[in-house]
Amino acid sequence: MSMPFYVAPEQVMKDRADYARKGIARGRSLVAAVYDNGILICAENPSSTLRKVSEIYDRIGFAGVGKYNEFDQLRIAGVRAADLKGFAYSREDVDARSLANNYAQILGQVFTHEMKPMEVEILVAEVGKSPAHDQLFHILYDGTVMDEEKFTVLGGEAEIIASRLEGLWTETLDLRGALAAAVGALSGPDRSLAATDLEVAVLERTAERRAFRRIERNVLPDLLP
Amino acid sequence: MPFFTPGDDPGPSFSSLVRRLGLSPETPSSDVGARLAVTHATTVVAIRFAEGVVIAGDRRATSGNLISHRAIEKVFPADRHSGVAIAGAAGPAMEMVKLFQLQLEHYEKVEGTQLSLEGKANQLGQMVRSNLPAAMQGLAVVPIFAGYDLGRQTGRLFQYDVTGGRYEESNYASSGSGSLHAGTVVKLGFREGLTRNEAVDLALSAIFQAADEDSATGGPDLVRGIYPVIATITVDGFTRVPDAEIADRFTGLLDILASREVGITRIPENSTETGGEKR
Numbered sequence: 001m002s003m004p005f006y007v008a009p010e011q012v013m014k015d016r017a018d019y020a021r022k023g024i025a026r027g028r029s030l031v032a033a034v035y036d037n038g039i040l041i042c043a044e045n046p047s048s049t050l051r052k053v054s055e056i057y058d059r060i061g062f063a064g065v066g067k068y069n070e071f072d073q074l075r076i077a078g079v080r081a082a083d084l085k086g087f088a089y090s091r092e093d094v095d096a097r098s099l100a101n102n103y104a105q106i107l108g109q110v111f112t113h114e115m116k117p118m119e120v121e122i123l124v125a126e127v128g129k130s131p132a133h134d135q136l137f138h139i140l141y142d143g144t145v146m147d148e149e150k151f152t153v154l155g156g157e158a159e160i161i162a163s164r165l166e167g168l169w170t171e172t173l174d175l176r177g178a179l180a181a182a183v184g185a186l187s188g189p190d191r192s193l194a195a196t197d198l199e200v201a202v203l204e205r206t207a208e209r210r211a212f213r214r215i216e217r218n219v220l221p222d223l224l225p
Numbered sequence: 226m227p228f229f230t231p232g233d234d235p236g237p238s239f240s241s242l243v244r245r246l247g248l249s250p251e252t253p254s255s256d257v258g259a260r261l262a263v264t265h266a267t268t269v270v271a272i273r274f275a276e277g278v279v280i281a282g283d284r285r286a287t288s289g290n291l292i293s294h295r296a297i298e299k300v301f302p303a304d305r306h307s308g309v310a311i312a313g314a315a316g317p318a319m320e321m322v323k324l325f326q327l328q329l330e331h332y333e334k335v336e337g338t339q340l341s342l343e344g345k346a347n348q349l350g351q352m353v354r355s356n357l358p359a360a361m362q363g364l365a366v367v368p369i370f371a372g373y374d375l376g377r378q379t380g381r382l383f384q385y386d387v388t389g390g391r392y393e394e395s396n397y398a399s400s401g402s403g404s405l406h407a408g409t410v411v412k413l414g415f416r417e418g419l420t421r422n423e424a425v426d427l428a429l430s431a432i433f434q435a436a437d438e439d440s441a442t443g444g445p446d447l448v449r450g451i452y453p454v455i456a457t458i459t460v461d462g463f464t465r466v467p468d469a470e471i472a473d474r475f476t477g478l479l480d481i482l483a484s485r486e487v488g489i490t491r492i493p494e495n496s497t498e499t500g501g502e503k504r
Contacts, residue, residue: 051337054334054337055334073228076335077226077227077228078226079331079334079335080227080242080331080335081226081227083239083242083327083330083331083334084227084242084243084246084248086327087243087248087323087324087327088248102226103226105226106226106228
């Protein structure tokens with residue numbers, strides 16, 4: 001007869017959080033920032049085919065860092081949920097807040113009940129008619145949701161990058177300026193990032209319907225400082 | 226939020242996702258058309274021209290011999306480089322277009338790439354095929370699909386039958402109650418390398434002649450300013466021809482038609498006034 005060892009719930013949660021954080025820290029980071037004409041999402045990603053940033057719905061974008069298969073599964077679930085909601089009700093009824101809550105539920109559920117937590121951090125961004133209506137939801141591996149105002153950083157070195165971005169980002173940046181700030185914050189003082197190290201997409205405020213647009217690598221050098 | 230295990234994942238198909246979740250409507254079990262007046266959408270045509278395709282439809286919907294709508298639209302963008310025009314039971318047809326548009330967008334978002342034009346045409350064929358049980362109950366939908374093939378750099382047209390049969394047409398396609406007349410007009414006016422303006426005029430003329438012969442097809446409505454919907458699909462994408470331009474072209478068409486009538490004496494019918502003798 002063997003008795004299972006007692007492990008305090010605090011310890012279980014701490015172990016899981018450590019595990020998830022370690023997984024996320026292995027990958028590269030990602031920045032999302034509001035600029036005058038939309039929302040910029042800029043990821044450090046050497047692959048041009050395995051995407052970290054993608055489209056969910058007309059005015060909603062998605063980005064993930066950490067384990068690719070896990071955030072990609074979440075991305076597809078988001079596309080499905082959004083398309084189903086738009087089909088059943090109306091396109092206007094699909095919003096980022098409800099998606100973010102859905103994601104938070106799933107991540108929270110997996111964190112507490114499954115064998116292993118998801119090693120991901122995700123972003124759900126919705127571009128509004130004016131910068132005041134932009135929404136950035138940053139969701140952690142345990143289902144914690146953070147509603148960010150102007151910019152957010154996902155990934156292992158989030159705090160350092162965010163403090164760098166704090167100094168570079170201003171209210172009135174245009175796309176070029178926001179991209180310079182994002183790349184500057186991601187690279188830091190000791191490195192430089194080229195177009196081939198980046199994956200960039202925007203949600204354009206003035207778009208009639210589908211606001212998500214990738215900035216392909218062949219045009220990216222023209223926008224980089 | 227829908228989650229699936231890798232084995233039974235519905236993949237990038239939105240319609241199979243809808244089916245999996247039990248959201249698709251049930252097929253009626255008896256002949257709806259015989260019991261109720263079902264709203265029908267009528268004549269649509271598509272014509273290939275030098276830079277792409279023109280796709281056009283009239284604006285009338287009928288229930289039996291009543292006009293139920295004067296301004297419905299039967300020509301829709303399917304995505305950036307393709308369009309769909311519908312004929313048949315209006316309700317299921319609109320639903321099919323909505324589902325088809327979503328199907329293409331959903332695929333693009335999930336997979337990260339667009340379907341080929343051929344793939345899109347096949348998808349629509351499968352949707353028409355799955356509508357067959359409803360078609361047997363009087364809810365037939367027969368669309369036309371047209372698009373610009375970016376790979377082959379040409380406009381392409383697809384016609385369907387009620388069983389989902391997919392037929393690629395090289396020059397033009399038509400569907401709906403006035404399709405015989407509209408198709409004949411296009412057949413006589415078609416030649417290789419039509420310009421955009423010639424193709425728009427030909428489509429307008431086809432709809433007009435179909436409306437002239439078929440009571441379920443609506444002609445241009447000058448009183449209310451309702452004109453056929455005409456769109457072009459080229460390398461630049463789906464563009465609807467503005468109503469003002471169609472009104473303008475229609476005036477031109479009327480001038481040509483009216484000029485042919487000058488000098489024609491109308492033979493009066495036999496009347497009782499003259500004792501059955503012609504005057």
